[in-house]
Amino acid sequence: MSQRLTIKELTKTFKNFISSIDGVEESIIGLPLITIIGEDNLRVENFSSIIEYNQEIIRLKTKIGVISIIGKNLLAKSMTKEEIVIRGKISGVNLN
Known part of the structure; x- marks a missing residue:
């Protein structure tokens, strides 16, 4: 039953x-899911758009705010509609 x-x-x-x-x-x-591997590799899942992109800052719009990845020589190594992999010397990650 x-x-x-x-x-x-x-x-x-x-x-x-x-x-x-x-x-x-x-x-x-x-919700965004951020995975950091060491100081030079970061993956963000569930973002909706790129707001700013240069070698020192990458800003991503998400459902809960803006994620800022700060560093030097930042590069979007790979990207799909919902996931981005960033390489470079990462010094900080902020959520605003």
């Missing part, structure tokens, strides 16, 4: 399931 769940119970179960899968929750709800 199948069990019926209320919307509240179903939502809670779904959120618990999504939380148990690393990184998926951000993707599903469209």
